[in-house]
Amino acid sequence: MSEPLPVVGIKKDRYALVGNKSVIRVDTMDKITGKAVYTYDINPSHVGESRFVYMGYVRSPYPHAVIKNIDTSRAEARGYAVVTAKDLPRYALIGARPHTPLPLDRVRYIGEPVVAVGALSPNEVEDAVELVKVEYEPLPFVFDPEEALKPDAPKIWPDGNVAGGGFNPETGPVPPTITIRYGDIEAGFREADEIVETVIETQAEQHYEMEPRALVAYWRAGKLYFRYSGQFAHSAQTAVANYFRIPVSDVVFSTSLGGESGHVLGMALGNKSAPIEDLIVVATMARKTGAAVKYGPTRFDNALAPHQRFPIRGYVKFGGKRDGTFTAMQARLVVNVGAYGGSQGSDAVSDFYHAYTVPNVFLEAVSVNTNIFGFSGPMRDVGESQGHFILEVAIDMLAEKLGVDPVEFRLKNMRTKDKAVDPVTGNRYTGFGMPEAFIGALEKFRWKQRWKGWGVPSAVNGTKRRGVGVSLLNAAKGAASPPITGQIEVTPEGKVTFYTGLTDHGAGGRTSYAIMTAEALGLTSLENVKVVSSDTSVTTDSGVTAGSRSTRVAGLAIVKAVEDLKRQWFPIIAQKLGVKPEDLEFGDNRVYVKSDPSKGLSFKEAAALLKAPIKGFGTFTLPPRIVSRVGGVKFVEVEVDVETGEVHILEYVSGMDIGRVIFWKGAESQVRGGFIGMGMGETMFQELVRDPITGGSLNPNFHDFKIPTIMETPDKIDYYWEEYHDPISGFGEKGIGENVLTGVSPAIANALSNALGGYRFRKLPITKKDIMDAVAWMRRRGIL
Amino acid sequence: MRKGASVSRRDFIKLSATMSTLVSVAAVARPSNVAAQPNVLQKEAGLQDAFGARMIKMRVNGKEYNAMVYPRDTLVNVLREQLGLIGTKRPCNRGECGGCTVLVNNMPILSCTYLAIRADGKEILTVEGRNYDNVLKTLQDAWVEADASQCGYCQPGQLMSATALLKRNPNPSVDEIKLAMSGNLCRCGTYMNIIEAIQIAAKRLRGGGS
Amino acid sequence: MRSEVKNIGLLQPATIVEAVSLLNRYGNDAKIIAGGTDILYLIKNGVKHHIPKLFIDISNLGLSYIRFSNNELRIGATTNLSEVAENDVIKSRFTALAQAANRAASPQLRNMATIAGDMLQEVWCWYLRYNYDCWRNGGTICYGAIGDNRFYHSIFGGRLCYAVHPGDVSTALFAFNARVVVVGPGGERTYTMDEFMPGIVLVDGRIKENILRRNELVKEVIISPPPPNTRSAFYKIAERGSIDFALASAATAAQIDGSTVTNISIVLGGVDVKPRRAKVAEDFLKGKNLTEANIKRASELALQEAQPLTFGTGNAFRVELAKGAVVKALRMLAE
Numbered sequence A: 001m002s003e004p005l006p007v008v009g010i011k012k013d014r015y016a017l018v019g020n021k022s023v024i025r026v027d028t029m030d031k032i033t034g035k036a037v038y039t040y041d042i043n044p045s046h047v048g049e050s051r052f053v054y055m056g057y058v059r060s061p062y063p064h065a066v067i068k069n070i071d072t073s074r075a076e077a078r079g080y081a082v083v084t085a086k087d088l089p090r091y092a093l094i095g096a097r098p099h100t101p102l103p104l105d106r107v108r109y110i111g112e113p114v115v116a117v118g119a120l121s122p123n124e125v126e127d128a129v130e131l132v133k134v135e136y137e138p139l140p141f142v143f144d145p146e147e148a149l150k151p152d153a154p155k156i157w158p159d160g161n162v163a164g165g166g167f168n169p170e171t172g173p174v175p176p177t178i179t180i181r182y183g184d185i186e187a188g189f190r191e192a193d194e195i196v197e198t199v200i201e202t203q204a205e206q207h208y209e210m211e212p213r214a215l216v217a218y219w220r221a222g223k224l225y226f227r228y229s230g231q232f233a234h235s236a237q238t239a240v241a242n243y244f245r246i247p248v249s250d251v252v253f254s255t256s257l258g259g260e261s262g263h264v265l266g267m268a269l270g271n272k273s274a275p276i277e278d279l280i281v282v283a284t285m286a287r288k289t290g291a292a293v294k295y296g297p298t299r300f301d302n303a304l305a306p307h308q309r310f311p312i313r314g315y316v317k318f319g320g321k322r323d324g325t326f327t328a329m330q331a332r333l334v335v336n337v338g339a340y341g342g343s344q345g346s347d348a349v350s351d352f353y354h355a356y357t358v359p360n361v362f363l364e365a366v367s368v369n370t371n372i373f374g375f376s377g378p379m380r381d382v383g384e385s386q387g388h389f390i391l392e393v394a395i396d397m398l399a400e401k402l403g404v405d406p407v408e409f410r411l412k413n414m415r416t417k418d419k420a421v422d423p424v425t426g427n428r429y430t431g432f433g434m435p436e437a438f439i440g441a442l443e444k445f446r447w448k449q450r451w452k453g454w455g456v457p458s459a460v461n462g463t464k465r466r467g468v469g470v471s472l473l474n475a476a477k478g479a480a481s482p483p484i485t486g487q488i489e490v491t492p493e494g495k496v497t498f499y500t501g502l503t504d505h506g507a508g509g510r511t512s513y514a515i516m517t518a519e520a521l522g523l524t525s526l527e528n529v530k531v532v533s534s535d536t537s538v539t540t541d542s543g544v545t546a547g548s549r550s551t552r553v554a555g556l557a558i559v560k561a562v563e564d565l566k567r568q569w570f571p572i573i574a575q576k577l578g579v580k581p582e583d584l585e586f587g588d589n590r591v592y593v594k595s596d597p598s599k600g601l602s603f604k605e606a607a608a609l610l611k612a613p614i615k616g617f618g619t620f621t622l623p624p625r626i627v628s629r630v631g632g633v634k635f636v637e638v639e640v641d642v643e644t645g646e647v648h649i650l651e652y653v654s655g656m657d658i659g660r661v662i663f664w665k666g667a668e669s670q671v672r673g674g675f676i677g678m679g680m681g682e683t684m685f686q687e688l689v690r691d692p693i694t695g696g697s698l699n700p701n702f703h704d705f706k707i708p709t710i711m712e713t714p715d716k717i718d719y720y721w722e723e724y725h726d727p728i729s730g731f732g733e734k735g736i737g738e739n740v741l742t743g744v745s746p747a748i749a750n751a752l753s754n755a756l757g758g759y760r761f762r763k764l765p766i767t768k769k770d771i772m773d774a775v776a777w778m779r780r781r782g783i784l
Numbered sequence B: 001m002r003k004g005a006s007v008s009r010r011d012f013i014k015l016s017a018t019m020s021t022l023v024s025v026a027a028v029a030r031p032s033n034v035a036a037q038p039n040v041l042q043k044e045a046g047l048q049d050a051f052g053a054r055m056i057k058m059r060v061n062g063k064e065y066n067a068m069v070y071p072r073d074t075l076v077n078v079l080r081e082q083l084g085l086i087g088t089k090r091p092c093n094r095g096e097c098g099g100c101t102v103l104v105n106n107m108p109i110l111s112c113t114y115l116a117i118r119a120d121g122k123e124i125l126t127v128e129g130r131n132y133d134n135v136l137k138t139l140q141d142a143w144v145e146a147d148a149s150q151c152g153y154c155q156p157g158q159l160m161s162a163t164a165l166l167k168r169n170p171n172p173s174v175d176e177i178k179l180a181m182s183g184n185l186c187r188c189g190t191y192m193n194i195i196e197a198i199q200i201a202a203k204r205l206r207g208g209g210s
Numbered sequence C: 001m002r003s004e005v006k007n008i009g010l011l012q013p014a015t016i017v018e019a020v021s022l023l024n025r026y027g028n029d030a031k032i033i034a035g036g037t038d039i040l041y042l043i044k045n046g047v048k049h050h051i052p053k054l055f056i057d058i059s060n061l062g063l064s065y066i067r068f069s070n071n072e073l074r075i076g077a078t079t080n081l082s083e084v085a086e087n088d089v090i091k092s093r094f095t096a097l098a099q100a101a102n103r104a105a106s107p108q109l110r111n112m113a114t115i116a117g118d119m120l121q122e123v124w125c126w127y128l129r130y131n132y133d134c135w136r137n138g139g140t141i142c143y144g145a146i147g148d149n150r151f152y153h154s155i156f157g158g159r160l161c162y163a164v165h166p167g168d169v170s171t172a173l174f175a176f177n178a179r180v181v182v183v184g185p186g187g188e189r190t191y192t193m194d195e196f197m198p199g200i201v202l203v204d205g206r207i208k209e210n211i212l213r214r215n216e217l218v219k220e221v222i223i224s225p226p227p228p229n230t231r232s233a234f235y236k237i238a239e240r241g242s243i244d245f246a247l248a249s250a251a252t253a254a255q256i257d258g259s260t261v262t263n264i265s266i267v268l269g270g271v272d273v274k275p276r277r278a279k280v281a282e283d284f285l286k287g288k289n290l291t292e293a294n295i296k297r298a299s300e301l302a303l304q305e306a307q308p309l310t311f312g313t314g315n316a317f318r319v320e321l322a323k324g325a326v327v328k329a330l331r332m333l334a335e
Helices: A028-032 A073-077 A122-131 A185-191 A231-242 A277-289 A300-303 A346-355 A384-402 A406-413 A436-445 A509-520 A550-577 A603-608 A666-683 A745-757 A768-780 B009-020 B073-081 B133-143 B157-166 B174-181 B191-205 C018-030 C039-044 C081-086 C088-093 C093-105 C107-112 C115-120 C168-175 C279-286 C292-302 C319-335
Strands: A053-059 A064-073 A081-083 A113-119 A134-137 A177-181 A193-202 A214-221 A223-228 A253-256 A293-295 A307-309 A313-321 A324-336 A359-367 A375-377 A458-459 A464-475 A485-490 A498-499 A529-533 A584-587 A592-594 A595-604 A613-620 A630-641 A647-659 A718-721 B053-059 B062-070 B103-105 B106-112 B123-125 C009-011 C030-033 C054-057 C068-069 C072-076 C181-185 C187-192 C202-203 C204-210 C217-223 C230-237 C249-258 C260-269
Touching: A028 B133, A028 B157, A053 A122, A053 A277, A064 A113, A064 A185, A073 A122, A073 A384, A081 A277, A113 A277, A185 A313, A185 A324, A185 A359, A185 C009, A193 A384, A214 A277, A223 A231, A223 A277, A231 A253, A231 A277, A277 A293, A293 A768, A307 C319, A313 A384, A324 A346, A324 A384, A324 A406, A346 A359, A346 A384, A346 A464, A384 A406, A384 A464, A384 A745, A406 A436, A406 A550, A436 A630, A436 A647, A436 A718, A464 A745, A485 A550, A498 A509, A498 A550, A509 A529, A509 B174, A509 C187, A550 A584, A550 A592, A550 A595, A550 A613, A592 A603, A595 A603, A603 C217, A630 A745, A647 A666, A666 A718, A666 A745, A666 B191, A768 C319, B062 B073, B103 B157, B106 B157, B106 C107, B133 B157, B133 B191, B157 B174, B157 B191, B174 B191, C018 C030, C018 C054, C018 C181, C018 C217, C030 C039, C068 C088, C072 C088, C081 C088, C081 C093, C081 C115, C088 C093, C093 C230, C115 C168, C115 C217, C168 C230, C168 C249, C168 C260, C230 C319, C249 C319, C260 C279, C260 C292, C260 C319, C279 C292, C292 C319
Parallel strands: A053 A293, A223 A253, A307 A375, A324 A359, A498 A529, A647 A718, B053 B123, C009 C054, C030 C054
Antiparallel strands: A053 A113, A064 A134, A081 A113, A177 A359, A193 A313, A214 A223, A214 A293, A313 A324, A458 A464, A464 A630, A485 A498, A485 A613, A584 A592, A592 A595, A630 A647, B053 B062, B103 B106, B103 B123, C068 C072, C072 C217, C181 C187, C181 C217, C202 C204, C230 C249, C249 C260
């Protein structure tokens, strides 16, 4: 094993604020008293305007059609503003499949925006939409990726339906088909005592975050300003500037009003990220009308928004020995990336071979265009939920066939910290808290007392049957990828501000950043610490707020910025105290002398020595061949009423390789919320419903796209956090935002299976219909 | 998506022929001719007033407001746009998510589905009423303590349902809490913390705990 | 698709007579608004035939009341579901009705929605609500019959429109043999639930499942005095524990002498174009005890005429759920 990585940040046994259970979220009160202005709330006076032009879209009612004619004359005659593809520069093509922000001649998904209209009130916008007449020639459409691969399938693109590979900013062009192969897969199957061959698949879904993806844009004095409900302020700034061929410095992005009060965002789940089509259209309308334009999507708009979670169908063939050895892992993932593509199956594939140390591996992922929605994108995670569902249900099936306890099988074959290396590239993990995270959660959940055997419920009470299930977690999260920047300003009054281009999705980033800033400066409260974020006029690019990287990235920027502050500030303090700058340290609200701690100044006194505010600049570059992955496990106990199909979650225990907990309350809230708000939803309720005949969207609303209510709350949620100091970090932190979700669906599915006689659920969502199918199956076998 | 849920080219052409007269702008609803026709009734004798704006008086968070509203104006739009009280959100505008909940005469209703005209003469409580309503204030403090809010967008609606609950039932059981809150969706999934916050606030209001 | 309500007028008559007269005068162009929870949704979605030019507001006609005298229950048409759910008399003497009212929709909607609205609400069929040219929208096809009919379409077959009636309270009203008082230009008429909601009919040129004409309004609902040893129960199965319509529900009211059922009504909700009496199951249970075996048999009999849809997605699973709802409701009776 190679040498341990050098510790980059601040490593201590105990911190004042990091991991402190009493620290509360910094921005709640403003949000719950109506003071915080979300982007959707912005009215003209907020941005120095007297009125807005409100924008709406004329959308395609067909999943696939030729646009024969667009007639906007009646709308324009009434004085409404109109933007079509003709108003957009033709030369600028963007995205995975090159396309223009509004289509030129063809629509490829239901609800695709065709024409943008603008009016002086939201009510009138809807009138304007009705006045535009678009003539379509409907074409045959295809939703299923394997149907789309057949020779006689409707061609969504001239070159067919295998998706263009797209572009990964880190690794370059992504091939449309991913292949990972090592060892000898045939030998692996020959060695196996049992082989499982099956198909497992997930569904298309949408984020349904509470605040729709609102945008306000205006041109002022030659600059283009955006206030947007988004998580990628800096990359959006660059992308939009590039599209319009104007200097990046002429484009300003802030999440909501940004500025000195920080930003407000009604949740971002990956959908408020890369798509810039709406941004281009709004900016074009703003230029055309000379007005400030607001696009406040309705829930219907938001439901049909470009990015959706992409379904994956996995053809899996796993082989193992009766002693529990996993000998062969083969899978072909068919990834349905929608009409224009986007995210692909690479993350899902990599989870397969990282999660388990199988010697013989053959994995493929092919991405296919269909008309089911516009773009494939992240939904909290990027393919990992889908990949984990396929992987972890298949693992259970293999363990069952081998007669091995599902926990024992995983413990025997999972990747642990002594093997924390990417088997394909040889890149090493920064840190990996496995198997400890697994074992800790296992004991907390009391698996051994509950598990009664394959197909044997953990308890039966009348018509109610209980079952337990498990899912491993191994995902590439918390990457310390470039760019990593941030600044910390200290004023002579002792006020501290951390500037970061990162966003707080709503999960608590701002509080984490404030905690780390205060901690690095030795402060014991957040009182004088402020975070200014996601506003390109005052922050610098610190990369995307995605991939659960923001805590780690902010942590690194913060400790580096503090080092820079020390370089500027400590000489001044040292002179006052008559010591050397290297002798000084922050701690306990003071700047003290390391060799004589009683000697020093209070933080305020030290600040008062400054003649003007100083700013520390922090950057960090990750050494090569380092990857960041998070491990963990999810245990669930369910109770099913076989008469009514009602499912109740009794207990959920999450084990996570967490590194260092920064914002303790927020982390706990995310474990709970990720399970209830999204995990249960995607497992048991959510799906995009498309009419099989016309291809129409049947449930673009909160009633029929069902996210869990408070009635679905489990009885108990607990967690085990494996804490240690991950070396490439500010304080040992890794990242949890997505990991609270990945693996929930197979854990629940496996538990349901255990409750219901071993009936295998291989498709999401698992609704009451599927429960009743399982009950019928059990009856046919005499189990019920 | 079920396998075979797509339609082959041949089938589609066959179906198209039979259905072209039946399938109009199907999935993306467009009322066919409603916009084109002006509302002819408006010109009828005695009906002008029925369509016109009228003055309503409401007390919102203890303060008197007058507003000119049309029949079509919903309370949420009036609160947010005319009165500038943006605390109340409108996540779905269909009465399906609870995010727009406000109290009208202490009753939680969905302001996106409540005609503003109905609010005439009524007492309205929104999250901006912190200094006006002690139950709300206590809940807001408890919300911060129990970390019951993440992104915050659904929380005004949650708080109003919780306020109505505690006004009606100062000592609710967990089941009673869940039932009262069962019309408020939260995508961040903060439900467990919401239950804890309500319990903390209830205890405080009953005079126990600091 | 609209988000905002169109330019609609609003009239607020002071009396029932005035309201009826306005409805009569403006016919097609006017619609009653009481709770508004359904009509505003339909208007926002732009569902053609539901968009009036005028609202006739009946929320202040003194039709919100719950009166119990001489053991007869009268509930005014615009009484909110939350009042029905929380009323002590209804909870103790007409338990299934209170349970149904308490399980409908969400707490906020229960504060706005009315008992007449539960009966008169438009079906929740996603084809209708997204403006497909189906029977109810003036077309000549039922998309549900051939498309995605998992949740909102009948498991008992049908004709023309297959969408189920989604009303929980209506289901309970059938179980209590309630009557509906309707006021029209010609005066008052009283109907049984079966007469009021006979199933798919053509009324004023529109396909509906109730016989209310466009110039009429519902005044009140009456439930005759139930015999002293009456017990009732309501059970609803839905995808989530709140908000959702019933995938299947059952309301039952019975007179139980000792442990023998002397008389019983069992009504299935959310599975047919109207709440459906399970007569065969009722006849079976008369004179019997509510043992597990009898309860199970009754649930089988209640669904024996089921004809789930097999085109499109199919909805046979709701047959099993409906049996489950019947079993649960009958067990509650036996407790």
